[in-house]
Amino acid sequence: MKSALFCLSVFVYVIATVNGENPYRFFDWKVTYGDIYPLGVKQQGILINGQFPGPEIYSVTNDNIIINVHNHLSDPFLISWNGVQQRRNSYQDGVYGTTCPIPPGKNFTYTLQMKDQIGSFYYFPSLAFHKAAGGFGAIKILSRPLIPVPFPQPAGDFTVLIGDWYKINHHKLKAILDNGHRLPFPDGILINGRGSGASFTVDQGKTYRFRISNVGLQNSLNFRIQGHKLKLVEVEGTHTVQTTYSSLDVHVGQSYSVLVTMDQPARDFYFAVSTRFSSKLLTSTATLHYRNSAGKLSGPIPGGPTTIDWSLNQARSIRTNLTASGPRPNPQGSYHYGMINISRTIRLASSHGQVEGKQRYAVNSVSFKPADTPLKLADYFKIGGVFRVGSIPDSPTGRKMYLDTSVMGADFRAFIEIVFENRENIVQSWHLDGYNFWVVGMDGGSWKPASRNQYNLRDAVSRSTTQVYPKSWTAIYIALDNVGMWNVRTEYWARQYLGQQFYLRVYSPVESTRDEYPIPKNALLCGRARGRTTRP
Ligand SMILES: *[C@@H]1O[C@H](CO)[C@@H](O)[C@H](O)[C@H]1NC(C)=O
Ligand SMILES: *[C@@H]1O[C@H](CO)[C@@H](O)[C@H](O)[C@H]1NC(C)=O
Ligand SMILES: *[C@@H]1O[C@H](CO)[C@@H](O)[C@H](O)[C@H]1NC(C)=O
Numbered sequence: 076m077k078s079a080l081f082c083l084s085v086f087v088y089v090i091a092t093v094n095g096e097n098p099y100r101f102f103d104w105k106v107t108y109g110d111i112y113p114l115g116v117k118q119q120g121i122l123i124n125g126q127f128p129g130p131e132i133y134s135v136t137n138d139n140i141i142i143n144v145h146n147h148l149s150d151p152f153l154i155s156w157n158g159v160q161q162r163r164n165s166y167q168d169g170v171y172g173t174t175c176p177i178p179p180g181k182n183f184t185y186t187l188q189m190k191d192q193i194g195s196f197y198y199f200p201s202l203a204f205h206k207a208a209g210g211f212g213a214i215k216i217l218s219r220p221l222i223p224v225p226f227p228q229p230a231g232d233f234t235v236l237i238g239d240w241y242k243i244n245h246h247k248l249k250a251i252l253d254n255g256h257r258l259p260f261p262d263g264i265l266i267n268g269r270g271s272g273a274s275f276t277v278d279q280g281k282t283y284r285f286r287i288s289n290v291g292l293q294n295s296l297n298f299r300i301q302g303h304k305l306k307l308v309e310v311e312g313t314h315t316v317q318t319t320y321s322s323l324d325v326h327v328g329q330s331y332s333v334l335v336t337m338d339q340p341a342r343d344f345y346f347a348v349s350t351r352f353s354s355k356l357l358t359s360t361a362t363l364h365y366r367n368s369a370g371k372l373s374g375p376i377p378g379g380p381t382t383i384d385w386s387l388n389q390a391r392s393i394r395t396n397l398t399a400s401g402p403r404p405n406p407q408g409s410y411h412y413g414m415i416n417i418s419r420t421i422r423l424a425s426s427h428g429q430v431e432g433k434q435r436y437a438v439n440s441v442s443f444k445p446a447d448t449p450l451k452l453a454d455y456f457k458i459g460g461v462f463r464v465g466s467i468p469d470s471p472t473g474r475k476m477y478l479d480t481s482v483m484g485a486d487f488r489a490f491i492e493i494v495f496e497n498r499e500n501i502v503q504s505w506h507l508d509g510y511n512f513w514v515v516g517m518d519g520g521s522w523k524p525a526s527r528n529q530y531n532l533r534d535a536v537s538r539s540t541t542q543v544y545p546k547s548w549t550a551i552y553i554a555l556d557n558v559g560m561w562n563v564r565t566e567y568w569a570r571q572y573l574g575q576q577f578y579l580r581v582y583s584p585v586e587s588t589r590d591e592y593p594i595p596k597n598a599l600l601c602g603r604a605r606g607r608t609t610r611p
Contacts, residue, residue, distance in 0.1 A: 097137040097139055098139065099138070099140075100138055100139070100140050100141070102130075102141065102142040102143070103143050103145075104130075104144045104145065105123070105145045105147060106122070106123055106144060106145060106146050106148060106152060106210065107122050107125070107148070108120070108147075108148060108149075108208075109121075109127070111127050111209065113127075113263075113268055113269055113270050114240060114242050114263045118242060119208060119244055119245070119246075120209045121200060121208040121209040121245075127209045127268050128236050128268045129211060131212055131214070131215065132198070132213070132214045133215050133217075134216050134217070135216065135218070135219055136189055136191065136193055136219045136402045137219070139186065139187070140186075140187040142184065142185045142187070144183055144185065145182040146177040146178065146180065146181055147180070148179060150203055151178055151179065152176060152177050153169045153170065153171070153177060153200065153201045153202050154201065154210070155168060155198065155199060155200075156214065157196055157199060157288075157328060158311050158330065159189065159196055159198075159214060160190065160192060160509055160511070161188075162188065162557055163590060163591045163592050164187075164591075165451055165558075165561060166592070167187055168562065170201045171201065171202060172578045173451040173562075174449060174598075174599070175598070175601035175602070176202055181599075191402045192312050193216050193309075193314075193401060194215075194216055194309055194310075194311055194332070195213070195214070195215060195216075195286040195288065195309060195311070195312075195330040195331070196213075196214040196311065196312075197212060197214055197236065197288045197290055198212055203249055204245045204249035204572060205245060207245040207292055207568070208245040209268070213236060213286065215234075215286065218400070219402075222402070222404050223399075223400050223404070225400070226317070230282060231277070231283045231284070232284045232286070233275055233286065234286055235267065235287040236265075236266070236267055236287075236288055237264065237287060237289055237325065238264065238265055238290040238296075238327075239264055239265075239292055239350065240261055240262060240264065240265045241258075241259075241262050249572075252434070254433075255429075255432060255434050256434060257569070261293070263359060264296065264349070264350070264357050264358070266346070266348055266360075266361045271360065272361070273346075274362040274364050276364045276366055277363065278337065278365070279337050280336075280337060280338070283334070286331075287332075289326060289327045292567070292568040292569065293327055293570075294327065294351070294353055294357075295324060295325070295326045295327065295502050296325050296348050296349065297322050297380060298324075299321060299322035299346075299347050299379065300335060300345070300347075300363055301346075302339045303337075303363070304320070304336075305323055305334075306318070306334040307319075307331060307393065308332050308333065309331070310331050310536050311329070311330050311511065311537075311538035311539050311540065313395050315393055315394060315396055316393075316394045316396045318393070320389065322377075322380060324351055324380075324542075326540070326566070327504045327566040328540040329540045340369075341370075342370030343370060343371055343373075344365075344372070345360050345376050346360060346361040346362060347359075347360050348361075351379065351380075351502070352383070352501070358376065360376055383519075383544055383545070386544065390514075391531075393536050394531070394534040394535065394536055395407055395408060395537060413515075413530075413532025413533055415554070416490070417552070418489045418491060419491045419492070420491070420493075420494065421470070421483070421491060421492070421493045421494070422469065422470040423439060423493060423495050424497070425499060426440065426498075427499065428476045430476055435478070435574045436565070436573045436574050437476045437574055438467065438575055439468050439469075439472060440468075440476050441466065441468075441478075441574075441577065442477065442478050443478075443574045443575070443577050445480065446461045446462055447461070447603060448602030449602070450462050450578055451559070452594075452602075452604040454580070455594050455604075456607050458603045458604065461480070461603065462482045464483070464484040465483070465484060466481045466482055467481035467577050469483070481578070482560075482578045482579075482580050483577060483579050485579055485580065485581050486555065486581075487555060487558050488556060488583075489555045490553070491552070492550060493512075493550070493553065494549070494550045496521065496548050497545060497546065497547050497548065498546065500546060501567075503543040503567065504540060504543075505540065505563070505564070505565060506562075507553070507561060507579070508561045508562045508563075510553055510557060511538055511539050512538070512541075513535040513536070513537050513553075514535050514537075514549065515535045515550050516548075517542075517544065517547060517548065517549040517550070520547065522550065535552075540566060555581050557581060558581050558582065558590045559580075559581055559591065561580075561581060562576060563576060563578070563579050564577075595609070596609055
C-alpha cells in the first residue's frame with residue numbers, strides 16, 4: 076500500500092515537474108474526541124480521522140500540502156508543524172500568535188509547502204493543553220528522485236513517536252495550571268500511542284530506518300534496542316555524520332533518524348524508552364520482532380545511560396555530513412556559516428516563579444501573555460495596542476518576573492547568535508519556528524564571550540530544537556532569511572503554557588511577495604481583526 080502510494084507520488088511528481096509545478100497532496104482531517112486506553116485506563120483522546128496518534132503526512136521536498144482541518148471538539152483548535160519551516164508564510168504556522176483558532180464546528184484549510192526541506196518532523200495541537208490528549212502525528216519529507224541520499228534505500232521506514240503521558244484528562248491538567256499549580260510527574264511513556272504492546276516486524280539481515288520524535292510534554296527520553304546498534308543518519312532535516320550509538324537521547328520536541336541492521340539471531344528484542352534526568356525513572360518497551368522469530372522476548376531490558384557527561388558527549392558528536400546532499404543536490408556544507416560575521420547576540424535565560432500567587436515561567440523575566448488578536452494579524456492590519464516590538468530584552472535583566480505579550484524585533488537577513496543560558500537544574504529544550512539553526516556550542520557553567528573559542532564553526536548540526544543541560548548553556552547561529560512572526564518556545568509544555576515563550580518578528584521594510592506571501596484568502600479573523608477584509 077505504502078509503496079503503491081510512493082510509486083503514485085513519484086509518477087505525479089514526474090508529471091508535475093514536466094509542467095514546472097510542484098505536486099499537491101490533499102488531506103481532509105476530522106478532529107474529534109474519542110476514548111483511548113494507552114495506559115490501560117479509559118481516557119478522552121483527540122483523534123484525527125479516528126486515529127491516535129494521527130495519520131502520517133508523507134511528502135517529498137517542495138510538495139504542496141493542503142490540509143482541511145475540521146474541528147469537531149467543543150474547544151477552539153489549532154495544529155502546528157514542528158520543524159516544517161513555512162517559508163515566507165508564518166500565517167500557516169498554527170500557533171496562537173499567527174493564526175486564529177478554528178472555532179468548534181468550523182474548519183480551516185492549511186496550505187503548507189515542504190520548501191527546500193527533507194527529514195523527520197511531527198505536527199501537534201498547539202492550543203490549551205490539547206497536546207496531552209493526542210492530535211499529533213509524524214511528518215516525513217523524502218528527498219526528490221535523483222537527489223542522492225547518503226545511505227542505501229532502507230528495507231522499511233518506521234515512525235516511532237515517543238513521549239511521556241498522563242492518565243489525567245487534559246482539561247484537568249489545564250485547570251491545574253490555570254489555578255497556578257505545577258503538574259505532577261507523568262504516569263508513563265507511550266510508544267506510538269501505546270504504553271506497552273507496540274511492535275515492529277522486520278526481516279533478518281535487512282536494514283531499516285526508524286524516525287524517532289519525542290512528542291511528549293516534558294521529559295527527555297533515551298531510546299535503545301536490545302542487542303542492536305543505532306546508526307544516526309538524520310536530525311531534523313540534516314544528514315549527519317553517520318555515527319553508531321548503543322542508545323540515543325531524544326529531548327522533548329526533537330526528531331532523529333537511525334538505521335538499524337537486523338544482524339542478530341532471529342528472535343524478539345526489547346525496544347526500550349526511558350526518562351532521563353528525572354527524579355523517577357519511567358521505562359516503556361515495545362517489541363522488535365524478527366519475522367522468522369524463534370524466541371520470545373528474553374533477558375533484562377537494556378538500561379540507559381546515567382550521567383550528564385554521557386549526554387553532553389553524544390550531543391557534541393552529532394555533526395553535519397558536509398559532503399552529503401540535503402534537499403538540493405549540492406552538499407549541505409556549502410554554506411559556510413562559520414565565516415559570517417554575527418550582527419547581534421541575544422542571551423535568553425528562563426526562570427520560574429509566582430506572579431499574583433500563580434506559578435509562571437519566563438524568558439528574560441517576561442512571562443508571555445497571549446493577546447486578544449494573533450500578533451501576525453495585528454501586524455498585517457496595522458492594529459495598534461496588541462503588542463509592542465521590544466517588549467522583551469535581548470539579555471537577562473535580573474528584574475522580577477512580569478507578564479507581557481513579548482515580541483522581539485529582528486532584521487530580515489541578519490545573522491545572529493542566540494545563547495540559551497540555563498540557570499535552573501532541569502534540562503531545557505528550546506524550539507524556534509520558521510527556521511533551522513546551527514548548534515555551535517554547549518557546555519556546563521555560565522557562558523562568556525570567551526566561550527566562543529570552543530564553538531564548532533565547521534560542521535555543527537542544523538536543526539530546529541536544541542537541549543540545554545542543567546546549569547549549562549547552548550549557543551546557536553541563525554541566518555534570519557524567513558520573514559514572519561515566529562514562536563520561540565520551550566518544548567516543556569506546562570512551561571510553554573505558563574509563559575516560557577515569545578515571538579521573534581523578522582521584519583523587512585520592503586513589503587514584497589518575494590519575501591513574504593500575502594495573507595491567505597481563507598484566513599480566519601478573530602479578536603480585533605474580526606470583520607476586516609483579507610483582499611487588498
Ligand atoms: C472549509 O471546508 C470547505 C469544504 O468542506 C472549504 O470549501 C472551505 O474553504 C473550508 N474553509 C476554510 C476556511 O478553509
Ligand atoms: C557523508 O556522505 C557521503 C556522501 O553521501 C557518504 O559517502 C559518506 O559515507 C558520509 N560520511 C559519513 C562519515 O557519514
Ligand atoms: C567581518 O568582520 C571583520 C572585522 O570587523 C571584517 O574584516 C570582515 O571583512 C568581515 N567579513 C565579512 C564577510 O563581512
